[in-house]
Amino acid sequence: MINFVRDKKKMEKEKTDKKDHILDVAERVFAELGYDGASTRMISGEAGVNMAMLNYYFGSKEGVFLAIFERRITTFQTVLLSIGNDDSINSWEKLDKYLDSYIDKVVTNNCFHIMLNREISKSKKNELTDQITDIIMKNVTVFQNIIAEGIKKGDFNKDADQQLLVATIFGTKNYIVNTPHISSRVLGFDVLDTNIQNDVLKPRFKKYMKTLLKAYLQNENDNK
Amino acid sequence: MINFVRDKKKMEKEKTDKKDHILDVAERVFAELGYDGASTRMISGEAGVNMAMLNYYFGSKEGVFLAIFERRITTFQTVLLSIGNDDSINSWEKLDKYLDSYIDKVVTNNCFHIMLNREISKSKKNELTDQITDIIMKNVTVFQNIIAEGIKKGDFNKDADQQLLVATIFGTKNYIVNTPHISSRVLGFDVLDTNIQNDVLKPRFKKYMKTLLKAYLQNENDNK
DNA sequence: CAAAATTAATCAAACGATTGATTAGTTAAA
DNA sequence: TTTAACTAATCAATCGTTTGATTAATTTTG
Structure with a gap:
């Protein structure tokens, strides 16, 4: 040897x-x-x-699980936070940036987000679900603040349901990423294929999400 | 005795x-x-x-799991199918009816849908996930057909992304129902509380979903 | 109708297999 | 030589399932 x-x-x-x-x-x-x-x-x-x-x-086994978390969350959350705190751009631009960063990350690291959401979907609380909840809520809060700020500024429709809009963006993402068997059949291609993710899924998902949010958040008397 | x-x-x-x-x-x-x-x-x-x-x-244990399925799926799917096949109403009304029925059911039977989605989120295929996929796809197909028909008829915006719209409606539902720890913190009330479900969550969720879909699916030159 | 035979429902106990974890010992590096 | 990295063997606990026995209910028989 x-x-x-x-x-x-x-x-x-x-x-x-x-x-x-x-x-x-x-x-x-x-x-x-x-x-x-x-x-x-x-x-x-x-x-x-x-x-x-x-x-x-x-x-321990749980130690492995937690180590996976620590490896993923830190850099990701600081990126999103910096977007939320960037005062040089308006609400629409913030929304765009947030979506771009977020969708890139969650599609690429889909294994992690599948794992994360499987555990948090256990309805019985425990120490682990509490930790995961805190982690997820940080990302959610950044998004919520962007929406709330936009409404306050008058950029977004004031009648928008902020809370359920959170459910829509993160729910839509979860549906695509976390249930690949379903979403692959709906979309007609393999959402777990890395090449397809980068060439087809990400751009299409970003475009769709922005169009959807624009349609819902736009003030009724505004024109684009 | x-x-x-x-x-x-x-x-x-x-x-x-x-x-x-x-x-x-x-x-x-x-x-x-x-x-x-x-x-x-x-x-x-x-x-x-x-x-x-x-x-x-x-x-067996798996037998228990499958028995839970058989008990739930039959009646539910026939209801949705009958809405999809109802030719006496237009696409917008179909959408409304579908959402009403669907949201009522999934919020009430949240345990079942949490269970269902946890198992389908396993990315490794097996006999069970294949079965669940088939079950879920039936509900999805009804919704897809309503949208496709509406676009074909000219009721809905032809530029709409049908497939990703599926991800949005079912994803938004999943987010609220399947991750109650998260959605409860976002919404500010306990989404698992039966009274709150009926009095607050269901009507608000229905209204939001209809408004969102209307904003996205409405033809740009249409006025309501 | 009453006794006997049969079936269905239920139980405590135990099965072999697998789980996460630990040990004591070995190898390799500093 | 001391420390860190690594391994094979083993641990108690728990898993899903099966067993043989018992009780309760139903049907058949005389």
């Missing part, structure tokens, strides 16, 4: 790569089978590591 | 009542914890029956 010479830098890189690899696999398996349906043996098996490594690295 | 005189009719009633009771409980527990998260012990325990009764009546 050949023994490579590896410096410390390289090692650390490989270590985090290994942990990252485990999380990649776990994220996919959790999305495929759900948290309860996915076993630690299956995850470690597909990741090509010993089962005990999951506990060695992440402490 | 008193021995009641009971005719055959009465007996059968009680038997189906018991099976129905088990399915009621199972439906709730599945919604609370997911299919994998809910154990047969827990279901039988909460239903107050011996564990073996689940297998005696329904063959």
Whole structure:
């Protein structure tokens, strides 16, 4: 067996790569089978590591689950927050930017969002669902503020139902991303195919969402 | 011990009542914890029956799951189908009727729809997800046909994205019903409270959905 | 009608399999 | 040599299911 010479830098890189690899696999398996349906043996098996490594690295199965979260949420939320707080653009532009960023992210990281929504859909509360709720609410609040601000400024129709509009944008996204078997049959192509996602789904989804929101939020006496 | 005189009719009633009771409980527990998260012990325990009764009546855990489906889908789908096939009303009225029936049903039977959507959100295909997909697609197809017909007739805007509109109506519904922790915080009330559902949620949801679809589907040169 | 035979409903106990987790020991790196 | 990375073996607990036995209800028989 050949023994490579590896410096410390390289090692650390490989270590985090290994942990990252485990999380990649776990994220996919959790999305495929759900948290309860996915076993630690299956995850470690597909990741090509010993089962005990999951506990060695992440402490427990739940630790793996939470590690997946921490990896995804931080950068994403700061991006959305910065859009919400950008005072140099008007409400319509904010809406556009938010939708562009949001749709890009959730379509690309669909495994994560499938996993996330499966767990939050458990109607019985527990520590985990509370944590997930808080995470999701941060994204929701940014969107809500954009709408509320737009209405206050007079850019958006004041009769709009802010709360249910939240349900529409996030619900529409969830439908496409989280139930791929259904949405693929409705749309006529495989929504999980990366190429189709980038070339067809994302632009079409963005365009649709903007048109829909414009139709609903536009003041009745306005013309475009 | 008193021995009641009971005719055959009465007996059968009680038997189906018991099976129905088990399915009621199972439906709730599945919604609370997911299919994998809910154990047969827990279901039988909460239903107050011996564990073996689940297998005696329904063959297996999956049998319980499928029995819940058969109980719910039949009547519901015929109602929606009859609306879709009603030629005495125009497309706008069909849309209204469909939304009224659909929203009433899914909000009331929220446990069932939570359960249904949790399982279909597993991205790995299996026999069960295929069955659920077929069931869901029937409801979707009725809605799609209403939209397609309306566009063909010229009632609806021909530039409308039919497919993504499907994602919006069913997605918005799912968001409200399937993630009650989130939607309750967004809306500011408990979406699982039966009284609130009937007095507040249903009428508001119907009104919103109709307004949204009208804004999007209305021909640009039309006035109401 | 009454006794016997048959069927349906229910139960506690136990089955083998699988779960998440831990151990004690080995290998590799610093 | 000390520490970190990794492994095979094993743990108790829980899973869905099955069993054999028992009770209750119904039908058949004499």
